[in-house]
Amino acid sequence: METKSAYIHIPFCVRICTYCDFNKYFIQNQPVDEYLNCLIKELSQPNKKELNTMFVGGGTPTALSTQQLEKLLKAINDNYIIKNEYTFEANPDELTNEKVQLLKDYGVNRLSMGVQTFDQSLLKILGRTHNTNDIYQAVNLANKFDINSISLDLMYHLPGQTIHQFEESLDIALSMDINHISSYGLILEPKTQFYNMYRKGKLKLPNEDLGEEMYDLLLDKIQNSNMHQYEISNFSQVNHESEHNKVYWKNEYYYGFGAGASGYVDGVRYSNVNPVNHYIKKIKNGEKPILQSTIPNFKEQIEEQMFLGLRMNKGVSKKTFENRFDKRLDDIYSNELNDLISKGLIEDKGEYVKLTERGKVIGNEVFEAFLID
Numbered sequence: 001m002e003t004k005s006a007y008i009h010i011p012f013c014v015r016i017c018t019y020c021d022f023n024k025y026f027i028q029n030q031p032v033d034e035y036l037n038c039l040i041k042e043l044s045q046p047n048k049k050e051l052n053t054m055f056v057g058g059g060t061p062t063a064l065s066t067q068q069l070e071k072l073l074k075a076i077n078d079n080y081i082i083k084n085e086y087t088f089e090a091n092p093d094e095l096t097n098e099k100v101q102l103l104k105d106y107g108v109n110r111l112s113m114g115v116q117t118f119d120q121s122l123l124k125i126l127g128r129t130h131n132t133n134d135i136y137q138a139v140n141l142a143n144k145f146d147i148n149s150i151s152l153d154l155m156y157h158l159p160g161q162t163i164h165q166f167e168e169s170l171d172i173a174l175s176m177d178i179n180h181i182s183s184y185g186l187i188l189e190p191k192t193q194f195y196n197m198y199r200k201g202k203l204k205l206p207n208e209d210l211g212e213e214m215y216d217l218l219l220d221k222i223q224n225s226n227m228h229q230y231e232i233s234n235f236s237q238v239n240h241e242s243e244h245n246k247v248y249w250k251n252e253y254y255y256g257f258g259a260g261a262s263g264y265v266d267g268v269r270y271s272n273v274n275p276v277n278h279y280i281k282k283i284k285n286g287e288k289p290i291l292q293s294t295i296p297n298f299k300e301q302i303e304e305q306m307f308l309g310l311r312m313n314k315g316v317s318k319k320t321f322e323n324r325f326d327k328r329l330d331d332i333y334s335n336e337l338n339d340l341i342s343k344g345l346i347e348d349k350g351e352y353v354k355l356t357e358r359g360k361v362i363g364n365e366v367f368e369a370f371l372i373d
């Protein structure tokens, strides 16, 4: 299997959101230019390389200045030919005319915006830097420059969020000129400001049932819109599914560049060192910035293929499975499949095996059945 995708990590943010546990640093006083020089070294190829998808994420890539952004875009352009999807993550208030023009000029054809909610009071609780107006302006800008795909991230199950507030955000998002939504329920992660507030009794989380109600509402609204669900948390119009994210769910190879980035290339899963200074030091010493790497064995590869593939509505392709593992899906999982099909949790669609609606609700229980002893 060839590596046809790449992820690039920009670990800087203008403000740290209260719920965030991603690998990111407050941008002020960070060695951003030095980091970019090292990143460019890491991603450089001896000859221009053809890729299907490229995803630049973070942190927030739009936290870079226009000059820094151009430097990065130029380096990507010097080293890669991106044939299909080229995504940048963006914060709505950081998109300027100049920056979107630059992205467009260098071939970026998809923007993934961290919107989270259209409710001003919730945006404040989340510690986001943008307001509702910034979101409208950012979407208008992206459309003005003819960016082909626009995706909005929306969160639910937020502290103090009512189902009505979530519904309002969904309605607004679905009425906008966009073609993709990713929507995730809040998970309280250790080492976040939210977690500290929660431990001190200063943060009240909504109950579990409300989260499930919100997810049901989300599915309902999507079903009555011009979008369709193609993964547990991802929804799009026809031809606007995220091709890059599908690489992960199909368990295919991708490069990971930058501090804390992870990749999967030629059978090896690896992750880079996290702290920006360690990353810079390794690159400057001419070393690979890798923190750890593992080679999943045959059994692990098969399990990954099932866990990741079943996240997609389409499910796991039997043909791809056989080509990859030289064994038929039924040879390995015939008892499990029969059992899950009889319980109405899995469907056999001929070429694909997929979760039923009930299977999606208790996803983890179904995934467990595919663990090999």
Ligand code: SF4
Binding pocket: 012, 013, 015, 016, 017, 020, 021, 022, 024, 058, 059, 060, 091, 114
């Ligand atoms: S902008 Fe994104 S990466 Fe940065 S702190 Fe907020 S949630 Fe985290």
